[in-house]
Amino acid sequence: MLNMDKKxxxxxxxxxxxxxxxxxxIFMGGYxxxxxxxxxxxxxxxxxxxxxxxxxxxxxxxxxxxRHLKEMKDADIIIMTKNKNKIYIEPNIETMKEIAxxxxxxVKEYEDGIVYQYxxxx
Amino acid sequence: MLNMDKKxxxxxxxxxxxxxxxxxxIFMGGYxxxxxxxxxxxxxxxxxxxxxxxxxxxxxxxxxxxRHLKEMKDADIIIMTKNKNKIYIEPNIETMKEIAxxxxxxVKEYEDGIVYQYxxxx
DNA sequence: AATTAAGTTAGCTAAATTGCTAAATAGACT
DNA sequence: AGTCTATTTAGCAATTTAGCTAACTTAATT
Numbered sequence: 001m002l003n004m005d006k007k008x009x010x011x012x013x014x015x016x017x018x019x020x021x022x023x024x025x026i027f028m029g030g031y032x033x034x035x036x037x038x039x040x041x042x043x044x045x046x047x048x049x050x051x052x053x054x055x056x057x058x059x060x061x062x063x064x065x066x067r068h069l070k071e072m073k074d075a076d077i078i079i080m081t082k083n084k085n086k087i088y089i090e091p092n093i094e095t096m097k098e099i100a101x102x103x104x105x106x107v108k109e110y111e112d113g114i115v116y117q118y119x120x121x122x
Numbered sequence: 123m124l125n126m127d128k129k130x131x132x133x134x135x136x137x138x139x140x141x142x143x144x145x146x147x148i149f150m151g152g153y154x155x156x157x158x159x160x161x162x163x164x165x166x167x168x169x170x171x172x173x174x175x176x177x178x179x180x181x182x183x184x185x186x187x188x189r190h191l192k193e194m195k196d197a198d199i200i201i202m203t204k205n206k207n208k209i210y211i212e213p214n215i216e217t218m219k220e221i222a223x224x225x226x227x228x229v230k231e232y233e234d235g236i237v238y239q240y241x242x243x244x
Numbered sequence: 245a246a247t248t249a250a251g252t253t254a255g256c257t258a259a260a261t262t263g264c265t266a267a268a269t270a271g272a273c274t
Numbered sequence: 275a276g277t278c279t280a281t282t283t284a285g286c287a288a289t290t291t292a293g294c295t296a297a298c299t300t301a302a303t304t
Contacts (some may be wrong), residue, residue: 001184004137004142007136007142008136008137008138008139008142009138009223010137011133011134011142012132012133012134013137013138014129014133014137015130015131015132015133015134015135015136015137016130016134016291016292017127017130018293019136020126020129020130020133027228027232031277051249051250051251051252052249052251060292060293060294061293061294061295062250062251062292063251063252063253063293063294064292064294066250066251066252066253066280067253067292068254068292070252080292083301084250084301084302085249085250085251085301085302086249086250086251087250087251091231091232093229093233096225096228096229096232097225097229099225100222100225100226100228100229102223102224103218103219103221103222104222106149106213106218106222107131107215107218107219107222110149110213110215111215112227130266138261140263171279172280172281173280173281174279174280174281182262182263182264183263183264183265184281184285185263185264185265185266185278185281185282186264186278187247188280188281188282188283188285189262189263189282190262191270192282205270206271206280207270207271207272207279207280207281208279208281209280215254
């Protein structure tokens with residue numbers, strides 16, 4: 001279960017155009033990230049997820065992207081794995097599941113009437 | 123369907139402690155908002171959702187709460203309905219459904235393997 | 245051992261955000 | 275008409291955010 005501060009941190013991480021696009025990019029994996037499609041497909045994942053490759057696709061300096069990625073990692077929406085001197089990045093699917101569940105519960109509770117509704121007879 | 127900018131706007135609206143708490147407060151409806159529990163329960167909803175009543179529960183000035191609510195309304199996460207000179211506020215359940223669906227789809231696509239995963243054999 | 249490659253940290257600036265108070269607006273009620 | 279209630283707008287200050295370049299660290303390669 002995600003506590004309030006963690007949820008806020010997650011929303012904050014996704015509530016910025018640059019980070020949102022980076023996140024989409026990471027989530028799309030190899031397809032969106034590949035800059036050299038002459039490489040064999042098996043190699044795409046490795047290419048796709050390293051920081052400098054992500055940075056190349058944005059009009060921002062590498063340290064800027066690096067800082068955004070750190071913020072996203074701290075929010076647990078991505079996982080960064082060091083492999084040799086590269087860092088591989090993937091979406092944190094467990095967090096996505098938690099967030100999905102959180103909104104589903106909200107909607108369910110609302111529809112079950114646990115939550116009050118303003119009715120226009122007032 | 124929510125476009126990218128709208129999604130970012132929604133996450134931004136929820137990515138702030140004050141707004142997040144206001145949102146929770148609105149979602150909880152009458153219970154959380156009621157400051158006079160001697161009033162009949164039927165009256166709770168009306169009390170609960172007006173701006174000044176929400177503001178009373180936070181250590182912030184009313185205009186501050188008002189501006190936060192505007193931001194949340196612009197993001198379509200709440201609905202503000204004018205009734206006489208009060209404004210009633212309720213969560214926008216349609217937006218919550220869309221967001222829930224958006225994360226569910228993300229997870230589903232990931233689990234169906236549409237999205238690449240980094241595997242440790244690299 | 246030196247060089248190259250991949251990321252991070254530090255320090256700066258500009259812009260955006262979040263709070264405030266005071267003043268303005270809109271509507272309801274005497 | 276005048277007053278009260280509910281909310282918004284304007285303008286200000288403090289803080290945070292988001293970008294940059296330059297310098298540093300770490301690890302791989304020559």
